[in-house]
Amino acid sequence: MSLIKVTIDNIEVEVEPGTTILNAARKIGGAVVPPTMCYYSKLEGSGGKCRSCLVKVAQGSTKDPRPMPKLVASCRTAVMDGMVVQNITSPEVMENRRAITEFLLLNHPLDCPVCDQAGECHLQDLSYEHGLVDTETVEERRTFAPIDIGDKIKLHMNRCILCYRCVMVANQLTDQRVHGVLGRGDHSEISTFITRAIDNDFSGNMIDVCPVGALTDKTFRFKSRVWFTKPFDAHRDCPKCSGKVVLWKKGDEILRVTGRKDKYGELEDFICNDCRFEHKENSDWVIEGPRKIERHSVISQNHYETEVRNRSNQSQ
């Protein structure tokens, strides 16, 4: 199939027809990639909800050069031949991204000092890059009590941004779904069907896909800040999954096992609960070596491949 041309922030790229604007931008890489809080390439039907990846389409296509009337969700909009997209070059897009960040933080407890996700939280990254220094909100936040969903996973609904990723994991990866979204609006919540525990070999992946600290690993909770642990690639022969994981070690002790995430925070492979929760001895694993960490999050302190962007040089 012949490739089509699309221009994002004045950079031209050729992609296959049907590619989304987001994936075209990821092909270019770097600063022109819109942030994503709900899209997850490995989950069918994800995206379109958080609106943080909205971009401006200045020219629809070569055939129909009219601009699109509204900002579009780049994760769910396919590119057309000759499309011209503005992301960080559009003040309108940046202004709206700031607003979306504010909306996402409106009911977020900002309890980062006691949150296990701190340091590898996508919402932290989004606020760091797009949020305001002074917050305008004085409103009371919605509150829920933390609950256990299954014996290994803790749900802090207060922190949830309703990206629906964990619901999609439950739908697409596991059988006998018992968990979904209840209620509607800002009072909707992720929950299980009447205190049913989530009991499934792959349920632990919900922790990895969660962009915030709403779903955390109970075997790791409060053991260490993530930036004090060192990630190592490791593998084992696993009958259920690929067995390719990242071990998070402090000294010689394995504190946590997760799947391997790419630079957009997406898992390369979904791993089973057995690998994740039950194998925390060094003898369980073949350690391949230290994991190469991309720009994402403070775990890579002093190891950034690219410079951390701040808002002043972004708007240029």
Add this chain to the structure above:
Amino acid sequence: MAQQILLNNIEVPGLASFDVYRKLGGYTSVEKTLKNFTPDEVTAEVKKSGLRGRGGAGFPAGMKWGFIDKSTNNPRYFVCNFDESEPGTFKDRHIGQLNPHQLIEGMILGSYALGARTSYIYIRGELFYVLRIIEKAIEEAYANGFLGENILGSGYSLDLYCQPGGGAYICGEETALIESLEGKRGNPRIKPPFPAIVGLYDCPTVVNNVETISALPWIMNNGADAYSAIGIANSKGTKLISACGHINKPGIYEIELGLPVEEFIYSDQYCGGIRNGNKLKAVVAGGSSVPILPAELILKTAKGEPRLMSYESLAEGGFETGTMLGSGGFIVMDDTTCIVKNLLTFARFYHHESCGQCSPCREGTGWMEKILQRIEDGRGTMKDIDLLVGISKHIEGNTICPLGDAAAWPVASAVRHFRQEFEDHVKLQKCPLSK
């Protein structure tokens, strides 16, 4: 009296029964159409009539039908949107309750035009008593050969079902309606693809409003030309207006589009003027989601021309000085009304009804309600007023479905036209109209 198409026989006792409806000429359009028209000719006729969607957006009905994907062998569906829940709008319930056979007759015509073999009426959960009336009417239509296999020997077969929803405003959005009809959570889908290509059960689907569908029998009986002779410019035919608020005669009126707003409010034939001889303060012309207009702008456009009840005239001046015909929920407020309190009521509604799928609407609607509550209680600041406008701007256009816009427009317009009243609340630290 204006031409009555939808409410013609509405006062006849027992109209909801098949026999009475049939005696008054009911179902003749089905006989005529199945015999003399091909499906494409019906679509062409509706296109020619200039009938526009009566649910709120005013999209030409015939054009919407024209988009349906006929290239696949998948079944096609025709769905009636009876999820009427916009504050101020109560016209569809009237038809469903008193004249269900007119709706069924329209469903048969629309289904025939689109080639649908199964059609649904999706009714709001709270209207359970109307559901029973419609189900009885459907049974009667089956018994008399107007539904089921081989209708009137034409070879065309249709099954019609009436399905109640759970009572969610969001399910009036057509893709949320489709999700709900499929038995899922009523979250709007991300478009494109549009329902005409990928709709109910991933098949081509057209969703129309009750009032739109109920106008079809008259159009097929009397012809597109007769229908388009009524009305003005691109606003053809008649429209049901559910008038409420501080008027002497609240109720449902069928008007010919193009009627001057002033006549509608003050004429004894319609609203009969403002209660107690009070002064008109503001009007929300098309259901809670359209921009509110102050008295001077609803009676006359910014150019000084008389404002008419039509899609174009009400929209004249854009959102700066105009509004929309919307669903025809005509809410009139006299000078005893607090605009902030009214807006708070609307904001509370949208906060409650947001599906929570996308962040601007989920978080923004609740935020606007909290700020409005603060201003109304006398705890607001001048900064809050600008913040309100800012939030509404950031919701508008950034959401998956139009509920976000519907929540943002009333706020933006109320501050635009009645800013002084918001400032008075802040300065006095209480509602100036409260005792």
